[in-house]
Amino acid sequence: MASIDAAPIDLNHLGHYVHWGVIQISWANLIVILLMVALFVAALLLPFPKGRDDERGE
C-alpha cells in the first residue's frame, strides 16, 4: 500500500534535462518558465472584465 508520504509522481530517479549547446535545464524548470511566459502573454492579450463604471458608460 502506498504511503501517505509518497510523491504523486516517482521522484526516485535522475532528473530529465534538455541540452542545447551550453544551455542545460531540467524539463521541470523549462515547463515552469514556459507556463510563466504563456501566462504573461495571456495577461496582455485577454480582455479584462468591465467594471461598474464602464457599465454605466463613464
Next chain:
Amino acid sequence: MSEASDRGPAAPVGSRPGWTGTLRRGLTRLLPPDRLLPDKQPAYVTSWIYVFGVLTLSALIVALLSGGVLALKGPAWWHYSATGHFVNSTHLWSVELFFAFMVIHLWGKFFMAAWRGRRALTWITGVLAFVGSIGTAFTGYLTQQNFDSQWISTQAKDGLNSVGVGAFFNVTDFGQMLMWHIVLLPAILAVLAALHILLVRIRGVVEPLPDARGRRPSTPRPADADRSPNGSDDD
C-alpha cells in the same frame, strides 16, 4: 475646584503644533486617505497585467501566515503529522507562486518602463524586495533538514567564503539560517513590500507608453487627472 480644571480640558497649551501635529499634517499631505485606499483607478489599469502585483502580495501574505504557523508548531509537527505536511506544502507552494507572480509583474513593469514619472524609488524598492526574497527563499531551502538542504549549504558555503562573508553568514549553521529565514529576512521583506506599496499609492500607477505616433493609448479619468503628483510628466 483646582486651578487646572478651571482652565478647562480643551484649553490649548500653546500655538505650536509639536512634532506629532507636524508629522500628521505631512503624512496626510503626502498620502491622503483617498489616495491610500482609492476606489477608482485610471482606465488603463483595466488589464490583466496589472493584476500580478496584487497576486504577488497575496502569495506573500499566505507565505508569511503559513510560515508563522510552522514557527508556532515546530519541526516535529511539520515533518511527522499530516496537517503539518499540509501547512509545510502550503508554505512551499505559496512561495513558488509568489516568485512566479513577482517575475511576471517584473516583466510587465520592465516593458512598460514603470520607473517613469518620478517612480525610480518605487522601482528600486521592488528590486530590493526581489533580491531580499531570493535570500529569504535560499535560507528556507537551508532549513528543510534534508539531503537537499545539506547539498545546497555545502555548495553555497564555498561561494560565500570566496567573497569573504562566510564568517558572518554561515550557511552550514542551521540555527543561524533558521533565524535569518524566520526573523531577519521576513522583517526586511515586509518593510520593503510596505514601502513599495506606499510608493505605488503616492506616485500612482504608471501610464502606458505612447504609441508610434506619440499618442497615449488611453486617458486617465478626470478624478485621477486632478491629483497630479502621480507624475504624468514622465518622459
